[in-house]
Amino acid sequence: MRIAVAGGTGRIGGLVVTELTRRGHEAVSLSRGVGIDLLTGVGLRQRLEGVDAVIDATNPPVADIAEAEHAFATITRNLLTAETETGVRHHVALSIAALDAVAGNPHYYGKRAQEREVAAGSVPFTIVRATQFHDFPAMIAEWTVVDGEAIVPPLLVQPIAPADVAAALVDTALDAPLSASFDIAGPRTEDAVDMARRTFTARGTDLPLRASWQGAALGVEFAGEVLIPAPGTRLAPTSFDEWLAAGAR
Template sequence: MKIVIIGGTGLIGAKTAERLRKHGHEVIAASPNTGVNTITGKGLADVLTGAEVVVDLANSPSFEDKAVLEFFQTSGRNLFAAEKAASVKHHVALSIIGTDRLPDSGYLRAKVTQEKIIRESGIPYTIVRSTQFFEFLRGIAQEGTVGDTARLSTGYLQPIASDDVADFVTDAALASPVNGVVEISGPERLRLCDFVARYLKATGDTRTVIADPEARYFGTRLQDGSLVSDNHPRIGRVGFDEWFAAQPKK
């Protein structure tokens, strides 16, 4: 089976491509670097010829509110036009748990728009909504840092290893479309401030973490359950300690 991964050279894309190839499928990792651009439409028709499944892992190069919205709108329109012309049978997209609960976030509003375009495309689909990756913990810490102090939300976090994300995306690509949402999470749930403090301690970072219910998470205030799922998510196998132990040491 021919499977095209849009954003196939990124973190999740490369891992997913490797897994699908091991299953014996023809996998095309498509990105602007390989001559496929969902914004301009360049290369889409050729790369989708004969494809049965498209996995969309593309992300906006800018997180500015207007830019990210325009990215997902334009990319979605171009991609689905090409998929219809190629008679693609299944569209898989990676999204984020909490997209519909945090309207103050311009990025998550754009992901809601992306999901709406997918639902209305007429192509059978599976949306995989994930919690944050362990790889994002450093950036979350940095976002809340002033000087030697990181002031962080008390909302809950249940991060997941990118390897587990790739496993779940692979499973979705090889399964029948659900025409709905599959949610995935890591195995451990802690308050965001506590998870980041754990990460900083593991890295030897001496920043002080202050738990603040009013602290903004990339511009939006979190409720306890904003970024986690209690809707029977599929749970990854890799916990924080195992993930951290496997990271390259500088």
């Protein structure tokens, strides 16, 4: 199949391109490097000629709720318009598990706007909602370093390996559209502070950690079991321990 990947040079998009190629499919990257502007739609129609499905793994940087809603909704509308014009048969969007449980985060507002556009469009779709990635705690630790010490909120998560997310997106694109969403998660729950500490150790990074919501990159709306997926969630195979053993990348 010929499958286009929006955000094909990004973290997950790049893994999707690799996975498609490994399976013998043609991956068409939708990125600025090939003349595509997802926020204006420039170049999209020509690039989608002959494409069977589109996987949207975009993750635009956003500063506030208004910017997030605008960016995610605009990109999605532009993709769907070009897909309709070129006869794309399946739109696959990467979203976030427990999306409706978090109210105050701009990124979550943007993802909800994206999902609304996908559901309202005319292209058959499937939305894949993934839990946080294995490197998420280390990433948010690096966002907030005070006096040489990283602050990590005491989150409970059920993290998933990025490569497993890419594989799930490819599986979904190759299947028939569900016109619905489903959740995917890693095999077990983990503590974010412990995950960040073990990730830095595996990478040989010397960064002291402090567990706190005060000054953390995320607010208390993420506390408790908010991020834990619902029963029946599809479980990916790679555990956090296995990801660490493979190099924590």
